Amino acid sequence: MTETSRLDLLNDLLVWCREHGAEMPDQRFEVDAHGQCLVRNNRDFAAGDRALKLPRTCMFMQKHAAETPLVQAFHDAGGAFQTMHGMLAVGVLQEFPNPDSFWAPYWAVLPRSFDSVPLFLADDLFPFLTGTMTQAMAVARFKELTAELSLLQEKLDSGWTFSQADFFWAYTLCSSRAFAVPDGEGGTVPALVPLLDLYNHLPECNLSSFRPDPDGIVLETPEGLPADTELLVSYGAASDVHYFVNYGFVDHAMRAGQSRLVLQLNAEDPQAPVKRQLMNGTMVWEMMVTAADFDAINACLTIARWVTAVELRPQIESLTAQEEIAALRLLFAELGRSVAGFYQTFEQDVADLARPDGTWTFAEQMVRRATLSEKRVLLQARVFCARALEALDAPALDWQAPEPRWIDDGVVAAWVTTWRASLPFLKA
Template sequence: MFDGNREDFFPELMAWAKECGASCEGFEVASFGEEGYGLRATRDIKAEELFLWIPRKMLMTVESAKNSVLGPLYSQDRILQAMGNVTLALHLLCERASPSSAWLPYVKSLPADYDTPLYYEEEEVRHLLGTQAVQDVLSQYKNTARQYAYFYKVVQTHPTASKLPLKDSFTFDDYRWAVSSVMTRQNQIPTEDGSRVTLALIPLWDMCNHTNGLITTGYNLEDDRCECVALQDYKENEQIYIFYGTRSNAEFVVHSGFFFEDNAHDRVKIKLGVSKSERLYAMKAEVLARAGIAASSIFAVHCTEPPISAQLLAFLRVFCMTEEELKDFLIGEGAINKIFTLGNSEFPVSWENEIKLWTFLETRAALLLKTYKTTVEEDLSALGKADLSPHSRVSIQLRLAEKQILEKASASGRAKRLHFQRRLEEGAALPRYEESDIALLENEEAADAKLPIILRKLEEVVEEEEEDEAGSEAGLKEAIEECLEKTPLLLNGGKAVYGTDAGQKDLAAAAATVVEANGDDGATTHTVKAEEATQEEASKAVDSELDMNQKGLTEGPKLSAN
């Protein structure tokens, strides 16, 4: 790529940044062992002090790609126009291949390779089996492979691509590097007129490593620059961290290539839905709709206590309601206001309803644990091996963390179930809300459980993003098929997938075939079926638990085959 070690290019990066008008005082690029390179304070920095700013002219954006040698192709290629991250990847490769590129000091400072799953060997991926990340990893590789095959053909044959510096050298390794560079570094910034957002690579700032905290970076449109204030006080020689956002470790592993041990936002996704064949489906769907929740959605079990969000609590309450309880929330006295209490842990629907939902969570989490091929003890033992590769270690750390979250959720569900069983046996009065409580719910920001359920939660936003991405892929199907039709597979210099000959055949098939959303492949189907099985078993466990402990309760809710 470039002669010399990566650290040899950091002085050039700093000099270029200073020349462009970026802040370069108070920190330096330094190595931090297993964390890799980061920014180190060269003086004391106070919390909330503006210590770093990067002007727009340093940024690599979709807009700068349009104005570069890639511009003519961008203007005619629908995939580039629809996928900003792909545009940035090719923009980065073109600038890397140009000796006169204004961004060369930045490009030289980037890693020669990455720890994203695109660089995993087959055995390292096997350690992810059972985790929720494995399908994302396989899809990521498949999508990257077929994008490469498509653009290899475009670079070689499209008239507007004749001047691209990639024509004589464009390997799968090149594209994998560019995709990983963008995937681990891309951020959204406003366009110059502030009317919309665009994707960007932000030199120097992207050297900062992650820690828990709050977002402290923004864009100053008046000065037209990216600005970052200190997350906390930093002493001289301490590493300067930023907060990447409320991402789970699965998201960090798939998109950033690392596992963050002290992740306060770690979670495990679960898909839940009310079966359309259930007798009470219409009533449950209506109550959920009034609360702003879909009858089938992806939620999350969190590493914190309580393990479920206000939105998931509301869903489970409706999911477990009897016909009379549903009527009360639809046409009963104060029905409209009652919707606001669904996500509030202080106002149960009934003691029986609480027993049902916590029994379901306890059993569901326990059953999900059984889908993993290893135990917590086996994972801990594997992590103690000295010959474990870094990628294998990350994979095992992820699956262990998921199990620990599910174990805590199951234990929490059991404790809650026993608590509400005691309340029922004691004949305790059910807490009742007053209209004044609604105002409390709307203004309380400290506790998630007290937020009005109509407020949208992170997990729902994440699910929508996944659906949008799948829709975008399907929308581009025709364009990709048209360009790949009757095209020989040209993986010039590409390495075998996961380092195996069989994997190379899989790569060829993936690159030459355009597939629909992830749910269409066999591996995903298997996962979905396993998920359905745990739902059905959990539902049966709820019924069994209630039969043993609570005489006279109605039959437990049915689950849909999602």
């Protein structure tokens, strides 16, 4: 599909939405080199200007999916959808190929593939996610959807004519574009929302989070915006991993990093049975490490204290400096082990992303951003451990931090400050 034809389809969609009561004043669509759509304003917008009003009549809602033959047959056979967007996806599979569908102008602009979503990555790209939380989530999503598909096939038997690829595509379409919208009865339901899903995401968006309207949804400009500004919404506060697994993109700044850390009890530890009880009955504890979130680091450190403790004591106030050093050293070592388990080194990822624009496809860029985002938050946590050990006058670590520009030093400093304030023997 050429850029011109895609723009024509987008403009046709806008005309169709307006015919059914939508308002989207003084805005235009553009398509970038990767085929991604963006929306700009044609004039200055004042604070409080309405950017979009979309009635429910334009949306493909869960109730529409529930009325389709296959969903009804599935329910009649005793089936129940296990995934969040399973019903909506089955409804899309039936409506999408119908040329007489009410939503045909909307179907025409939707993507036919999701090359950058981990579920659909090319065989030569998926290995780059080795060792990452992203890989684990993508594998879990695959298993979840495979189980849902098996149940559909079992209950519908010969009535189910769609392939695994069809179902995975429809589900990804819904998981990447659906919004929770008012159902007209005081609640919300998942729905595919034309026009709203064409605005790109940025945490520091310039359009308000959409608010309920008696007939649909409304977007406004909280502050004035000059003409030719890209109009942006927030898809919600989430991690880069979440955005990549569900939407197939990672923000260029990679500011919402998240990864996982595994801490394991030593089975030979005499106190292992007691420690295992503290760790909810498991010998292996998997935890999240999140950028700018000291609580996540502190939770990891708490488990590290239990793992390394010679004498278990429930109160942090009774910790000694030597016990804290042991916990920090364990945490430091395991963070390094996590980073070492990735497909390539941090320095190689940085060098890859520094290559000229056009070197990588969109999917290749997103894979590299995703792995670098995870590594950066793990390395940032290692820097915290190193700084904390310095504060305890512990022997120097045989390690050199990566380039400072790849570590948010302000976040590390805030972590160290919060950590120091929690330990009585450091407060003085």
